[in-house]
Amino acid sequence: MQLRLIFFILLLFTSKIAAAQPNNLYELDSIAFTALESNDADVEEKANALLEAGRRENASISVINALTILGIVNKNKGYYVTSVDFYNQALDVAQKANDSGRVSACYNNIGAVYQIQENFEKALDYFQKSLVIEEKLDNPLQRSIRLYNIGDMYREMDSLSLALSHFNNSLLIEKNYRNKEGIVYALLGISDVYLKLGKSTDARLSLEEIDRYYDGGDVEIDILYNIHYATLCREQGKYQKARTALRKARKISEENDFKIYLPDILEEEIAFSELANKQSKDKEKNGNTFDSKWLLTIVVVLALIGRIVARTIANRKNSKDDEKHKELQKQSDSDSDFILKNDAGKILLYLNVNRIIAFEANDNYVITYYLSDDNVLQKSMDRVSLKKVEELINQHDHFFRVHKSHIINKKFVHSIGGKSQAYKIKMSFVNSEVPVSRSFDISQISA
Known part of the structure; x- marks a missing residue:
């Protein structure tokens, strides 16, 4: 499995920022961010309303936030080309406004999309640019996010010792500031590395620690946790629990239009299929009577896998053509x-x-x-x-x-x-x- 993009910089307004803008912009910003956090169906409509108002009022912060929200929404849907386009627009506005914090956020978000596309050199470049800025700004929690994302990239590249080091450094910062969400993400990264290393006990302990910090309600965390738990259960021979967790991950992903983890779910489903085939061959080899119900289960699983479309969807636009x-x-x-x-x-x-x-x-x-x-x-x-x-x-x-x-x-x-x-x-x-x-x-x- 591959742990994908984790942290996004939702640049919520402080009272100081809010005071610098007209009240209607602050309200539109709050509405758009709330829609994003709640995964509302009309989040793009609200973000576009904020974008239009921000441009009309020449309010760079509102424009950056609106473009960032649109980038996040499109990333979650798998429209990566469109997502990067929105992030680059936000970056251009932030650079012209000399807003270092938001420049860093844009670098981080762009790097994360390149990571999803497996362009690790570009991803690393953007993450490191962002990390340099956060170190200058002396913002530990934002630095932790960058450390995490760099660690996640190393995990993708199978540089597991480097990945574990970055995840642990992120975890130390998050625990120091008692940031539950950051702690959970760091532990998810650590557990995934342990699963890759075949250290089931360490992976289990990391997942159990997540249970102590996680209060529920985050779509991405729910998906990742269930994928990791399914892998752990499969390796421990707890197949029913593994299948239940995997079905839950797919259901959450599809219900929330959160497509970027479908390839990871597919990989785990394929692993189950291969395991089922191996078990059936072992039974036949040992002369055991093959259970027809088990055969039917294998056929159904294979049929489902054949229909799974783990698409990397990019830019979407409306078009009309011949009937x-x-x-x-x-x-x-x-x-x-x-x-x-x-x-x-x-x-x-x-x-x-x-x-x-x-x-x-x-x-x-x-x-x-x-x-x-x-x-x-x-x-x-x-x-x-x-x-x-x-x-x-x-x-x-x-x-x-x-x-x-x-x-x-x-x-x-x-x-x-x-x-x-x-x-x-x-x-x-x-x-x-x-x-x-x-x-x-x-x-x-x-x-």
């Missing part, structure tokens, strides 16, 4: 699955090919343009080469690499413009045009 594509989206044959994994075998993207519009290379990443179940354009940016994508997608004869940086789905071609030396393809649902290489035979997609 002919609606029927196309209904196709869902198992042969049409597109599964993109990184070098470590981790699932990055799981889609039906008939929903994929195009792929675009972007430095060391590939942006996938595809349609959601309700026909809304989505983008996913994943650290992988276009060549690897091409190798996977080549089995489907309606995909063509029309340019060194672009692969398109012929079924979504809206129109072809330009001349023979510089063709441009307009894709349905996507606003930008796709360039065509001179060496590409345009008749392959225009026929």
